Amino acid sequence: MGSQFETVLCEALDGVGTITLNRPDQRNALNLQMALDLHAAVKALEADGSVRVILVRGAGPTFCAGADMKERAGVTEEWLRNRRLAAFAAYDAIQYCPKPCIAVGHGPIIGSGCEIATACDFILASSRVSFRYPEAVRGSVGATQRLPRIVGKALAKELLFTGRVMGAEEALRVGLMNRVVAPEDLEAAVKETVGMILQAFPLSVQLAKRCIDVGMESDLRTGQAYEMLAIDRCLADGEWRRGAAAFTAGKPPR
Structure with missing residues (x-):
């Protein structure tokens, strides 16, 4: 199986489905089309009987730079609310997919990207990864449910109130990620983990x-x-x- 949506790449090979956020020129910022494409890609791999594990990646140096702020110019509150609901549906499709979903982090993960990554069952990442939750400093609210369930209430509040950057080592320490490796070792770590899952x-x-x-x-x-x-x-x-x-x-x- 191999399909290409407008903003994500979706393929299946040897039991592994891969979804790649594919707006590298916009640092994979999540717009409405990507939310719709991501939801559809997850559902396609969920329905593919040959797929046992799903990987979620980002094209280019950034996993996802968060919501696409440029698409908000001139929109109505109703449009923006519906856009957020589309994003929520994409996150839920990942979280409630019956097949194991693994986020592969290789660079900055911001805002909506954090929601995509933490909706996966766990995150494998390189030491170049970082997390940032900038919703409050952009006049919005987000990540108030998944984040505290992972890192605890107090730390989640700090991250959401301040929008500060969390580096790879801290993210590993507080349980936001499962494993951090050198950038050159990331693909080997992913292959090893996927291989063990496929043995089960x-x-x-x-x-x-x-x-x-x-x-x-x-x-x-x-x-x-x-x-x-x-x-x-x-x-x-x-x-x-x-x-x-x-x-x-x-x-x-x-």
Whole structure:
């Protein structure tokens, strides 16, 4: 599969779907068309049975420079509200995609780019990455829900109130990213991580993702009950038999 939208590139190869934000001349700033394209690309890869893992990248030196402020000139409040709803739909498409989604950060991640990256299941990045949440200093509000759930309330407030830049090491320390490597090692780290995911059983990975997401939004008992349902689903599918047989034979899981 390979498709090209107006503002994103979307391709699938060897079980891996890749979405590339593709407005490098505008530092991949998120406009309405990109929000629509991003949503459509995620849904296309979600529906592609050959795709097991989805990577989200940015073309050029910047992952995403945030919202495209230039498109706001002369628009109405209603238009801007609908534009934000389109962006929210794109973020949610990533977050609630049943397949694992990984953001690959190689440079600055700003505003809407932070929402795209943190909507993914986790972020792998080079030491050149940085984060900035400038919504308040631009007269708007954003990132008030995902960010505090990751870094905590106090730090989220500081970042959102000040719009300061957070470097790679701090972002790693506070849990905003999973791994930081030298720029020349980023692709190898991505390939290694994706390779390990592809070794796992796809149903088990998807159910684990759903269980974690549901559990984090509910109490422990509810989460455990949901996990039991997931276990029953695996038992019905028979993945556990194949996994056990591979282990006994000393073979890779798949």
